[in-house]
Amino acid sequence: MLDIQGLVISLADSDARQKKVKSELDKTALNWRFLDAVRGSALSSIPKEYQPRKVKKLLGFELTPNELGCFLSHKKAWQDCVDKNISTIIFEDDFCLLPHFERAIHFLVNECSNWDAVRLQGLSDVPQEHIQGNGEFALVKNAGDAVGATAYLLKPRAAQVLLNASCDIYEPLDHFLEHRQKHHLEFLAISPYPVDITGVETTIADRPGRLPIRGWGKLKRSVMRVFDRWFSTNPWFPK
Structure with missing residues (x-):
């Protein structure tokens, strides 16, 4: 696989x-x-990209330190992809490869050209729209959020698009x-x-006990997002 690289985001002391x-x-x-992951719990200061008060208003809750570290870790991987100018599979370290992994990547790299980013794993089954296939594999568009970021392929x-948007x-x-x-x-x-997940607890992202935003909290969040769309030159949740 000379045309791509793999980066595995992992905390430095995750020996097992x-x-x-x-x-x-x-x-x-x-x-x-x-690729050394950013340990969110060890951050000595709030990253310049993160505004906790505004996040709580527009998202409804603040990100956990591990979620913040997870995002920063993936940004490191995106930057590496850009710097090396090579298509990159980005893994989190709780994955397992299925027997058809190499054939699937060969299909994407050698038989498909009309993609920029491809999800290689998902936690939820969602309807899919067929784009291109060879009988064994198909490039598809998910009609919904399959959830998870354990493995994906980027050009x-x-x-660079993801870096610019984050x-x-x-x-x-x-x-x-x-x-x-x-x-x-x-x-x-x-x-x-x-690619599938191993099922072990993640070390770079968590959402302990987080419940959906409902009622007055959801209404307040919606109003704040409307104001952000009206008055911000770079709204966070554009329509």
Whole structure:
């Protein structure tokens, strides 16, 4: 796989996870390496991209330190993709490869050209619109948010789009990836997915006990978003 690289986002001291990752990826021809994750709980100051008060008004809650670290970690991976100017598979370190992984990537790289970003894993089943296929795999458009960011493939121009659109961090990373109204990037998917999750608890993102925003809180959030669209030159939740 000379035309792509793999980056595995992982905390520096996650020895057991990294051992499992190595056993998975060393079975493939993918050129890959670890990328040190940002430990959100160890941040000594609030990142310039994050405005907690505004986030709470427009999102309804603040991001957890781990969610913030997760987003910053993926931004590091996007920047690496741009700097190296090579298509990149970005993994979180809780993945497992399915037997058809290399054939699926070969299909995307060698048989498809009409994509910039492709989801390789999803937590939820959603309806899919067929775009292109070869009988074994299909490039599809998900009609809904499949949730998760365990594995996805980006071309450098797509990574730059995501960097440009994430000057402000105000929602969980997996939601941002599907936020097309914000970044205008068509995030496609491959069917069947070639990557799954191991099921172990994540170390770079969490949402403990978070309940949906309802009632007065939801109404207040909607009003604040309307004001943001009216008065901001770069609204967070454009229509």
